[in-house]
Structure formats: C-alpha cells, structure tokens
Amino acid sequence: MTSTVENTVGRPLGRIEGPAKVTGEALYAAEYPVKDVTYAWVVQSPVPRGTLNAVVVDPLTEDDDVLAVLWHGNAPGLEDAGDPELAVLQSDRISYRGQAVALVVARTLEAARRAALEVRLDIAAEPHDALLRADHPELYTPEKVNPDFPAESRIGDVDAALAAAPVTVDVRYETPALHNNPMEPHATIAVWEGDDLLLYDSNQHGPGVAGTVAAAFGLTPDRVHVINEHVGGGFGSKGTARPNAVLAALAAKVVGRPVKLALPRQALFSMVGYRTPTMQHIRLGAERDGRLTAVSHEAVEQTSQLFEFAEQTTTITRHMYAAANRYTGHKLVRLDVPTPRWMRAPGEAPGMVGLECAMDELAERLGLDPIELRVRNEPDAEPESGVPFSSRHYVECLREGARRFGWAGREHRPRLRREGDWLIGTGVAGASYPTMAQPSTARVTLGADGTASVAIAASDIGTGARTILTQIAADELGLPASDIRMRIGDSTLPMASVAGGSSGSASWGWAVTEACRELRRTGRSEVTFDTSELIAQQEKDGKHAFGAHFAEVRVDTVTGEVRVSRMLGVFAAGRILNPRTARSQFLGGMTMGMGMALHEEGVLDSRTGDWVNHDLAEYHVPVHADIENIEAVWLEEHDADVNPMGSKGIGEIGIVGSPAAIVNAVWHATGVRVRDLPVRLDKLLPHL
Amino acid sequence: MKLAVNGVEHTLDIDPRTTLLDALREHLHLTGAKKGCDHGQCGACTVLLDGRRVNSCLVLAISQQDAEVTTIEGLSPHPLQEAFQEHDGFQCGYCTPGQICSAAGMLDEAAKGWPSAATPAGEEPTLSDAEIRERMSGNLCRCGAYANMVPAIAEVAGR
DSSP: SOOOOOOOTOOOOOOTTHHHHHHSSSSGGGSSTTTOOOEEEEEESSSSSEEEEEEEETTTTTTTTTEEEEEESSSOOOOOOOOOOSSSOOEEEEEEOEEEEEEEESHHHHHHHHHHOOEEEEEEEEOOOOOOOTTOOOOOOOOOEEEEEEEEEEOHHHHHHHHSSSSSEEEEEEOOOEEEEHHSSEEEEEETTTTEEEEEEESSSSHHHHHHHHTTTTTTTGGEEEOSSSSOTTTTTTOOOOHHHHHHHHHHHHTOEEEEEEEEHHHHHSOOOOOOOEEEEEEEEETTHHHHHEEEEEEEEESSSSSSOOOOOOTTTHHHOOSSSSEEEEEEEEESOOOOOOOTTTTTTHHHHHHHHHHHHHHHHHOOHHHHHHHHTTSOOOOOOOOSSSSSOOOHOOOOOHHHHHHTTTOOSOOEEETTTTEEEEEEEEEEOOOOOOEEEEEEEOOSSSSSEEEEEEEESOOOHHHHHHHHHHHEEEEEEEEEEOSSSSSSSSSOOOOOOOOOOHHHHHHHHHHHHHHHHHOOOOEEEEHHHHHHTTTTTTTTEEEEEEEEEEEEETTEEEEEEEEEEEEBBBOOHHHHHHHHHHHHHHHHHHHHIIOBBBOOOOOTTTTTSTTTTTTTOOOHHHHOOEEEEEEOOOOOOOTTTTOOOSSGGGGGGHHHHHHHHHHHHHHHOOBSSSHHHHGGGOOO | OEEEETTTEEEOOOTTTBHHHIIIIIIIOTSOOOSSSSSSSSSSEEEEEEEEEGGGGSBBBGGGGGGGGEHHHOOOOOOHHHHHHHTTTSSSSSSSHHHHHHHOOOOOOHHOOOOTTTSOOOOOOOOOOOHHHHHHTTTTOOTTTTHHHHHHHHHTTTT
8 A cells, every 4th residue: 555646535536426327327226127027106195184994996907917906904014113104004094195005016117007096095084184383282392303402492581681682583484395306206126035125225324224124024134135326316305214115015025026116206295204394483682782692493393193203493593693591492283294304404404594584684673784793693612502613614604705705895775776677685694504423334345456445335315425435445545546446325235324414424434434544554454343432422512514605686576586696605514525526515405495495385285185286397496597606615624523534514504594595685685574485476576 | 119219129019108218217228217207397307309309208109109219328428428527517316317318409409599588589599508507497406416517518519
C-alpha cells in the first residue's frame, strides 16, 4: 500500500453506477429476470372503516390465468412483525381506505389487474372520522415523538413571558399532507427456495426488510435474502418493509411460484406512508431589540387506527434560537386514515415552516432585518439541553448567503418592487438537521493484486453512497478509487443501518473507515468492524448541520401565479465528501422544498377517507419548468466530534427551511401572509 | 404479433391488452424503460416510436406492429448519456432513461423548428434554458436533478 495516491474524499468523483443508470442496465426490484414469475395485483378497500365479510370471485373471471385470490378468509397466517400494517390479509377489520384487503395472483399482469377489478367485496361499512381538526375531542399527547424524543419540553414560564413581552407574534400555520412519491413505485419479487426466501425489493434498508419479513413468516433473519442494488428513490417511504414485500412473499408461498408485485402509483398514496398534515401554533415574545424572551411551538397531527406515528414537528424549535422561556409540544389524533410515516426530514421540514415564517412575522413587527433578528438570537449552547454544539455555523451561513444573494440594502417593507404585472420579493429562512450515526458493520478484504473489496449492506437510493464509500475506503487504504470494489445493496453483506435520517454516509462511512484502519494497523488481509460500541459511547445532543435559504419570487398580479426566480442554499454540514453528489442532494432537497411551498398537497376527502388527487397528474410535484435559477454552496466545516470523516448528513437539510424562504418571499412581494401551504394562486389572488 | 425494437424484429404471443411498456419490460426484458405511473403522467417510460417520443405506457403493443421502437438500450451510445453523467443529471436513476429518450426526441423536434409554449409568437425556436425546461416538463424527476439536466441537454444541443 502506498500513501502517495492522491486523496479522493472531497473530490467530485462521478457516480460509480452512472454508466449503468444512463444506459438502462441498472436493475431495479421489479426488473430482475426470474423464471416462471407470476404477477400480483392488490385489491384495496373502498371504505375507510368496516368489516370485510367476504371476497367473492366470479368463477368466469380470467379462470385460465388466475392462480389465486387471497384474502383473510384463505390466506396463510403470519406472525407479528412489529408493524400492524404488515399483518396483511389477516383480519376482517378495515382501518383505512386503500388498505390491502385481497390479492390476485395470475400468470400475466393483464389478467391479474383485470381480475382485481372484478373481485367483489362484501363489506359492512361503519361511520368513520377522517377529518383532522385543531379542536378534535380525541387529541392526546403521545409518549414520544419520532424517533425517540419527548413529546413536550418546557423551560421557564412561556405564558408569563409572553404577557410581559413588548412585542409578540401569535400565529397559526398549516402544512398539508405530502406524499413521498419516489419515481420507482414500491415493488417486490418474492422467490421461495424451500424455506429460504429471496426478495428483490425496493427499499432503503435491506437488512431491516429481511428481519421484518423473516419475523412475519416465523423465520430467522438469515433465511431471508433481500437484494436492493438500485433503488428508484424513497424519501423515507421505503425505510421499512412495506405491505408489498409481505404480500408478494405470502402469495409466492401459496402459488408455489415466484410472484412479482409492483404497486400502482395510486396505491402509494395510501399504502406506504405520507407526511402528516400539521396545524401549528407559534407564539414568540421579544424585546424591542429583537431578543426573544419566549418561544412556544405546538403542533396538531394525525395518525391512524393501526399504528401510532408521531411526527416530531416542533423538536427543531428546541435548538434553533435562544430564549429563557420555552415550550414545544405535539398532539395527535387517531383517525380512520392511512398511517402517516417518514417523509424527507419528518418533523423538521413542516416545523421549520411554522418557526421560520413566524420569525419573519416578528421581524416585520419589529421593523428589523430578518437576518439580523436571527443573529441576535444565536444561542451559546443548545438552548434546552445546555449541551455545547459540536459545531454551529448558522450565522456564517446567513452572512455568506446574504453576500452571495445580494441581500444588502433590501427594503424590509413588502410590496415595493413591481415590474409590469409582476410583484417581486425576497425571503430568507434558516435550516437545520440533526447529525446522527447508527451502528453498522463493514468488511474489507485485500486482494492478492493489491486491490481491495469492501462489503456493507448499505442502500444507495440515489444519494451517491456507493461512490462516497468507495472514496472513503480508497483514502483510508491509500489506494486509487479504481482499485476499490464496493459491494452494497444485499442484505447478506455485513449489517448496515437504514438509508434515512441523513445518517447513511456517517454510519456506513464510519464502519468502512474503522475496518480499513484496523486492516492497516494489524496487517491482516481481511477485517470486519462493527461500530456499535463506538456509537454507544457518543454524546448524542448538540450535533446538527445548519444552513440558510434565500429565495426571490415574482407573483403575477393578474393570475396570482408564483414563480421562483432564484433559490440559494448555504450550508454548514461538516466535511463535504463529494462536492458533485452533495450539491445534487442539496438541490434535490431544495427542489422538493419548492414543491412543499407552492405545489404539493395531498387532499383527503373526509367524506370518503380517500386521497382525491392520488396520482402524478393531480398531486403536483416540481417539474423542469419550475426550476429557474437554483444553487447550493457550503462553508468549510470539519467536525471531528461527529464521526471520523467529520461529515454531517446532507440528504434532508435542503428541504428544511426552503419552503419558509419562499413563503416569506411571497409576503415580501405581495404583503400577503399565506399561512396554509401550499401557496396556491387562489389564496393570493383576492389580495393582489 | 410482431414488434420491431432497436432494429430487431420480435414475434410475441401476448395478451392484446399488453401495453408497449409492459411488452418491453415483461416480455422482451428491455427494462430501461421504467414504469413510474402507468398513466402517462411521469414520462419514465418514454421511448421513441418511429423517432418520436411517446409514453410507452399509453400505447398498446399490438397497435405498433408496423412501427420501429427505439428504447434507451437502442439509443446507446448517445452523447446525452455522457452529458448526464458529466453534469450529474440524475440521482436515483429511475427517471433517467426516460429523460434521455425524451431529450433525444425533443432535440429532434427543435431541430425541425417545432415551437413550444415557451417560444415567442412568430419566432423560430432556439433552445434556451427556458425552452429546454418547457419541452422537458413531461418528464418528472423526484430527486430534483432538473438543474443539472438542463445544462447537460444544452451542451448536447450545441450551446
């Protein structure tokens, strides 16, 4: 091994799987050639609550090609896998509209789909409640919010401080249900080989899916092999096994042949999770110079009858700004709706809309520059835990962004810039995301020819994980990146944590780093390293990435149309391992943030419990034409306290704060505060 | 039925309800064309049909027995593929073959002088960034790689 090879970490190495992706050779879950494969199609409940008495199959329906129609009356039993939504076809209870109540398996896709339409469901529907209200009588405070935070925090006396504060803001902001909508719908091919199960599955965590599906079938985890070499996005919706994995495995067992189940796009809206709508109440109290004396942030959210998912909407407020008196809290109600789950920056993304739009309103009330207001409330340590920040360059991000964006000289007052029919304004908002790492294991093997092979059951869902892990290994071993063979996307490789929580690079990179270092230290030709002990010893508090978002919008006074002319994100997110893939991730998060501000809205009809816009024609995501001038930059930051690479997670911070920057810019352009997202033209037009 | 794909004529015995996309993916194992929505709403299944871009999920295979189908596999190697890599115009890669096929078809349309909604009335279209964005807006990318795809396409367009 030589140390004269130039380091690759920090360099813009192209994606290793790039050639496979641009030629169409990269295989995603439903694309593996499997002999004798059959096709499954899900029958979903047409009612949100009730009892399924029977599934009636017309004997004339596709009888040559249909192999099975499974429902709770004939499906094999499953064990408890720790997630009630994975107990598929086990009960007559219907808990939400869109729930899988039957599964058709056929020789062809066309026959399965047709037969699923013909299946008749004998259902006793019951009255349901699918309407989230801030005054719902069954609201409760959960014990914890995702992933494991206290639901409430209280310091000092917020009410007294607000009563005494010379300047206050008391506002309510709402964010709608949002749907992950990865471009690749959730899909599984299940192949039984005796009692062993092979799954080609689209997910963010192969070992997790293997363990969960194994539990459902009463198997030990080593009997289930999950391959997820390429994953067409997930954004949180593929973090755990979804019903498609269990359904495919169940069906394959019954028909004795491999089964392919690719969910149709419409089914994603109900079966794989979504971001809960939130109703937020933010109260700020400040001195006349802008220093906060009180911060209160409360959120109302929904969850389902099947499963409690409590999103951590207000936890971000616990570490953003200094104030002596503080309260954050969450209230949930169980409705007859699909279960909300993780979507890119769960908690932080909607919570930062409330906090950072309220801060903008406070700046307006004070007649103060919104950047200056934030600078005046910079804390010395984490305001609630008191733990020092491992690194925090929030003010530097605001300052650098202001310089690049041309913020100086901005008129605080709104609705002063007009060009023809267009009103123009600018906005700013802060960004932050926790820096985490989870236990993982990597194996490094030196070959006789001097090259190295690295194995870890990590998942590259488009993040560039395969590439940056290669870079890390190359530098640690003193080899060129071309001499590293990186194996990921297979649950039989050494255990890796989920591609979630912006923790993939930190967690897997840490394991790869330690394995390589031990290999060099010991001179052995193969080393396997598990980071569990190292991570257990780490202080968890005080570790966050920070950033600042800037937006310029123009609003058409005739139509109410909002266009985002410029977006800039400035981040302090530790050491950037690969500037090419990092910039893309930041931009991707910011683009999704624009969708959250202006386009995306899951509309649940409370009368039917159904998502009425459950496809990509009616659930609007940003398209090419929406993205004009967008850029992401970062500050040099190396945080030795977070992990050996000095890196922080970057997958989610781009969507945290970017919606608020746009909403604040819309106010600056028009003088209109839209407090329920998305900012649709019908909400602006009456005021223009 | 017969189906000519990437210069090869295939004989298929398939259900007449089979879409062109499913014929490619499930019967010919040409999985470069992706299924994102199956409703013509996302563009991931874009292929060229007699040189023009179409959403293959909206076309019945049996209706195209006289057509020449070109998928990403048949388009390779193409300068757009190199440009997409150079500009990091993708992340998860699932929309990518459709984006590239769509861009190839779009460049041909622009070369023929076809206008778009972004073309000023009465003017010949030139492939400005605004024109590229407008013409590519039928191809969704949830990773948000748009900002990198546009310069990749502009580069191949000779700008």
